Amino acid sequence: MTRKRKKRKLKKCIYIVCEGKNTEPIYLGGIKEQVEERNTNYVYDIILHDTKHNDPIGLVREAKKLLKEDKHAEAWAVFDKNGYTKHSNAFSMAKSGNHKVNIAFSSIAFEQWVLLHFERSNIDYKKAGNIIIHLRKAKFVPNYSKKAKLNLYSILKDKTITAFENSAWLLSSMSNQINEKHGKIYNINPYTDVDKLVKKLLNYNEEIKWQSINNVIDFKNFFCQVIKLQKEKNKIYLTVEINNKLDYQLMLNSNMLKIYLKSDIYKIYHNSSYSNIIMKNDKFVVDLCFNINETKKELLLNVSYNNQRNIMEVMNDLPKTNNTK
DSSP states (O other): OOOOOOOOOOOEEEEEEESOSSHHHHHHHHHHHHHHHHOTTOSEEEEEOOOSOOSHHHHHHHHHHHHHHOTTOEEEEEEESTTOOOHHHHHHHHHSSSSOOEEEEEESOTHHHHHTTTOOOOOOOSSHHHHHHHHHHTTSSTTOOSSSOOOHHHHHGGGHHHHHHHHHHHHHHTHHHHHHTTTOGGGOSSEEOHHHHHHHHHTOOOEEEEOOTTSOEEOSSOEEEEEEEEEETTEEEEEEEEEOOSSSOEEEETTTSEEEEEOSSOEEEOSOOOEEEEOTTOEEEEEEEEEOOTTOSOEEEEEEETTEEEEEEEOTTOOSSOOOO
């Protein structure tokens, strides 16, 4: 009796077309190599498609052509603002028709994404060369060059999470300009959303948001807000209000809603634990205490639930009185 062989499930392809010949494809190729080496069960085939096009419209057309040939695939065009003018046409074309193309865009250049691995910067550099000079002078990537076949991902990979966090910061800091330009990101400088593509390739599912410590955090299941922030000597006291707006009760504890401070060196956890059932339309207040070191350059409050993490800046020289409501 002949045994039936199980049909091998074909992987969905992610096609990537890049304007550059060295920097972008070599960087993304490094991610592809790592993914294929570490995860044999990865659900996608990453294909860096070689193309003669190096302009946004040409790249989008090429990506659409690939999607017509493989209707189950996903396609990304990677380009920046540096030296081009017809970005509006490229973005409109990407969204049109049945074969929609994702865009990983940077302004002024791809190097903005590289820079975010090392620092939070919203300087509106006028061209890629200016960012490259800074990357060299600051000794972030001393031998950085557009022409050199530098194994960029091997240099940056240990700082990828930092780049995700700093991209969220940049998006937040540029939000007013984005609104003023009606979401036309190609008219914004600086800007990058390369993190979306990198998260996709690395199968990184955490959504990171950067916001003011006064803002209400919407976790979809409930709302969370810092209502009191106070410093005394080497301690920070924090009061967080959790508001359940659901039609049913909410079970929450300190292992589910993770709240911690992150310094430039390590994470600082509070010394409290809590567990509570919050009835619908009810509130729950949590008082937390963090032991800190006066020498910390900065403190970032992280509030995390499921796959959403919110980051808020906490100045180390906080006044010794209530700071927020």
